[in-house]
Amino acid sequence: MAEQETNSGLEGFGKKLLSLFIKDAPENQPRPIPSAPQNNPVTAPVSQNAPVSAPVTPVMPSPTPPAEGSVDTRFVDHFASVLSKANQPGPDYFEFRETLKNLSNLNLSEDQQYQAAWASFRAMGGSADVSALINSANQYLTALNNDQQAFSRTVDSAVNEKVGGLSNEQKQLQAENEQIAKQILELQRKIDANNGRLAQIGGEIDEQSRKIAQNKGNYEATLAVFVGxxxxxxxxxxxYIKQ
Known part of the structure; x- marks a missing residue:
């Protein structure tokens, strides 16, 4: 029962997560996934006069460009689980993003939306230090980046196991076909040689039959002379001679 409640909670969290990042996304209809930004996690000053906080080291992009895909509810639930594990007690970036999303339907400029979301975040008990909000957002990025690295290792393993195995089978079959083709060529050459020999044998049979018949006739003729x-x-x- 506890596991069912946990799964139900994650499913709800996943739908909520999807709604926060993808505006008006239908529940059952896939939508194209926007390209992930390759820049470092966003940093901002602690205050207007404070120095910029240090960024979190980003995950290096894969050398192979990802194939174009669509939002998959299985991965939404997966990322919901990843982010829920990274979620800290109290208001953090997730609540800020939720507030910002709710403000998107109002007739506000982008800077007004962020200012209003920031004020609402502090009213919910969030830290008045913007660096705390930035750090929590970077924690989510770090969790997702770590998950991406693990997923990439899984993909590489699957490629080596599945694609590598199929590639080896392909090479083996190609080598077998080449060997069979050589055998077929050799057999065809053997057939051609046999056919040539068969043609010769037909003439030789006639000649040998004629020679044998001639020898037999000569034998019988010569024998008849001696017998006669x-x-x-x-x-x-x-x-003439009497006994």
């Missing part, structure tokens, strides 16, 4: 000679001699012996 012996038979004549036997006949003459019986005629």
């Amino acid at each position: 000679q012996i038979k004549r001699d036997l006949l003459k012996l019986g005629e």
Whole structure:
């Protein structure tokens, strides 16, 4: 039951998160994701006369440009979980963003919206030091950047496992096809050689058959001479020599 309530809370947080950053986004219709800014996290002075606070080190962009995508509710819920874990007690950047979003429907200039949101944020009990608000926003960026790094490692692992495995299979099949093609070529050459030999054998069979038949005829003719000679001699012996 506690897990169901947690999941329900995260789902609601995800929808709320989506509404804060994407104006009038439908719940079930994907919308194009705007390109993520590559600049460092925003910093601002602690006060009008105070020095600028140090920025949080940004995550280096991936060498491969991300493919164009659309808002996916699965990732909305995921980022909701990431941001909820980074959320600190009390008013912080998330509440400031919520207030700023609510002011977007009013007929105010951008600087007036931010000034009004800042005043409302302090009225909610938020720190009067703008650097605290900036630090909380940078904490969200850091949490998202860390999650992006982990996701990139997961993507790289998936590429190595899935795409790398398929690439190896592709190379293996190509090598097998090349080997089979060579075997087919060799077999075709063997067939051509056999066909040539078969044509020769047909002529040789005729020639050898003729020679054998000729030899047989010569044998029988020669045999008939010897048999006839012996038979004549036997006949003459019986005629001329008496016992």
